[in-house]
Amino acid sequence: MSVLQLHYDVPGDDFTRAGEASSAIKNKLKQMGIAPDAIRNVAIATYEGEINMVIHANGGTIDVTIDADSVSLVLRDTGAGIPDVELAMREGYTTAKEEIRALGFGAGMGLPNMKKYTDEFELKSEVGKGTEVRMKVFLKK
Amino acid sequence: MTIGDIAKLLDCEVLCCADRLDSEVHTACGSDMMSDVLAFVKDQAVLLTGLLNSQVVRTSEMMDIICIVFVRGKKPDESVVKLAGEKNISILSTSSRMFEACGILYENGLRGGS
Ligand SMILES: Nc1ncnc2c1ncn2[C@@H]1O[C@H](COP(=O)(O)OP(=O)(O)O)[C@@H](O)[C@H]1O
Ligand SMILES: [Mg+2]
Numbered sequence: 389m390s391v392l393q394l395h396y397d398v399p400g401d402d403f404t405r406a407g408e409a410s411s412a413i414k415n416k417l418k419q420m421g422i423a424p425d426a427i428r429n430v431a432i433a434t435y436e437g438e439i440n441m442v443i444h445a446n447g448g449t450i451d452v453t454i455d456a457d458s459v460s461l462v463l464r465d466t467g468a469g470i471p472d473v474e475l476a477m478r479e480g481y482t483t484a485k486e487e488i489r490a491l492g493f494g495a496g497m498g499l500p501n502m503k504k505y506t507d508e509f510e511l512k513s514e515v516g517k518g519t520e521v522r523m524k525v526f527l528k529k
Numbered sequence: 530m531t532i533g534d535i536a537k538l539l540d541c542e543v544l545c546c547a548d549r550l551d552s553e554v555h556t557a558c559g560s561d562m563m564s565d566v567l568a569f570v571k572d573q574a575v576l577l578t579g580l581l582n583s584q585v586v587r588t589s590e591m592m593d594i595i596c597i598v599f600v601r602g603k604k605p606d607e608s609v610v611k612l613a614g615e616k617n618i619s620i621l622s623t624s625s626r627m628f629e630a631c632g633i634l635y636e637n638g639l640r641g642g643s
Contacts (some may be wrong), residue, residue, distance in 0.1 A: 392599045404608070407587035411616075414591065431591040432567055439584075492588075495564030 392420075392454040398438055400447025400465075403491065410435040411451050420454065422527060429505040429525045430459050436498040437463040437521055443488050444468070445519060456527070461506075468515040476512040477503065479512070530554060530638055532596045532619050534577065538633055539598065541621035545610045549619050559631045563588040571579060573642050577630055580588075581605045586612045595619065600627045606621030 393415065396409035414431045434450060441448040445467020453480040470476045477499050484494025503509040508524035533550030543550070557575035560566050563584055565575065570592050577598045578585055586609060587625055589597055595618055599605065602624040613620045623630055 404583045407591070411587065411590055428591075428593070435587065435591045436567060485635065489562075491582055492561060492563035492584055495562055495568070497564045497568040501568050 392416075392452075396450040396452075398441050398447045398450060400442055400445065400467075403442055403467040406439055406442040407434055407435055410438050413450070416452075416466075417459070421472070422454075422459070426459065426525050426527050430461070432505045433502045433523050434461060434463075434521070436502050437523075438463070439493055440498050441465045441467070441494060443484060448518075458527055459522045459525045460509075461521075461525075463523075464518065465520075466518040469515040469517055469519055470511075471515050473511055473513055530634075532575075532621070534637070535554055535596065535598065535639075536621055539621070539623035539625050539630055541623045542604075543619070543621055545614045545620040546602065546617060547619075549595070549617065552619070554596060555640065556626065557631070557634060557639050558641065559627055566592060571642060574638070575634075577627060577634075579603060579627060581609065583609050583612055585609070586616060586618060588623060589613075589618050590616045596621065598623060598630065600625060600630050 398409055413434055417427045445465035448465030451462040475481055479500045482494045482496035482497040488494040506523040507526045510522045513519040533553050554574040556573040558570050558573040559577040561580045566588050575596045576589055576594045579600050581603055597620050599622045604622050610620055
C-alpha cells in the first residue's frame with residue numbers, strides 16, 4: 389500500500405461546521421477498508437481535536453498520513469496555547485464557559501479521550517503561539 | 530427492536546430517513562453532553578437527547594449512532610435534519626421527557642450496552 393496524505397483546514401469561526409474534516413477523514417478510511425475499531429479511534433481523536441481547535445483556538449489544520457501500518461494525525465493551531473499541559477490533560481479539567489457547555493461540550497474529556505483512543509499521543513503548546521497535537525493509531529493485521 | 534418500533538413506542542414524529550425504519554437497534558444512550566457521548570459510549574445505536582445543534586449529528590456520525598431521538602417535543606433546524614439525511618441518520622422527535630422516553634424503551638427491551 390502506498391502512503392496517502394490528506395490536509396484539511398478547520399475554520400475557527402463556525403461551530404456548526406466543526407467536525408467536517410473529521411467526517412471526511414472517517415469516510416476516507418471507510419473507503420480504504422480500514423478496520424472499524426481503528427476508524428472509531430481515529431474518528432474520536434480527530435473530532436475532539438477539531439472541536440478544541442474551534443472552541444479554544446481560532447481554527448487550525450489537520451494533516452493525516454495513512455500507510456500500511458498506521459494512521460498519523462497532526463493537528464496544529466495558532467491559538468492562545470495551553471499554559472499548563474499537565475493540568476489540561478486531566479479528566480474533567482476545562483476552561484470552557486457555560487455557553488460552550490450549553491452546546492454539549494466542555495466536559496474536560498477531550499484531551500484525555502484523544503490520548504486514550506490513540507497509540508501514540510504528544511502535545512506541544514506555547515502560550516501566545518499555538519498548539520500542536522501529534523497522534524498515531526496502529527492498524528493491526 | 531427497530532427504529533420504527535421506537536417511533537411507535539414514543540409516539541414520535543419522523544423528521545428524517547423514514548426509509549430506514551426497518552433498521553434493527555439493540556442499545557441506546559441518553560445525554561445532553563456530547564463530550565460524554567464521545568467519552569463513554571461504545572456501540573450504542575440510538576442517542577436520546579435534548580440538545581438540538583448540528584454537533585449532535587456529527588457526534589452520532591463519529592460514534593456510528595444511526596438514530597437520534599429528540600425529547601420534550603424538541604425539533605432541530607432544517608439544516609440539522611438535512612445534515613442527518615446526508616449521513617443516513619434517522620431523526621425522531623417525541624413529546625416524552627428524557628427519563629420517561631428512556632424508561633419506555635428500556636421496558637421494551639432496549640439496553641444500555643457496554
Ligand atoms: N487547541 C487548544 N488551544 C488552546 N487551549 C486548548 C486547546 N485544546 C485544549 N485546550 C485547553 O485544555 C482544556 C482541556 O481540553 P479538553 O480535555 O479537550 O476539554 P474541554 O475541551 O472539554 O475543555 C481546555 O478547556 C482548554 O483550556
Ligand atoms: Mg475538548
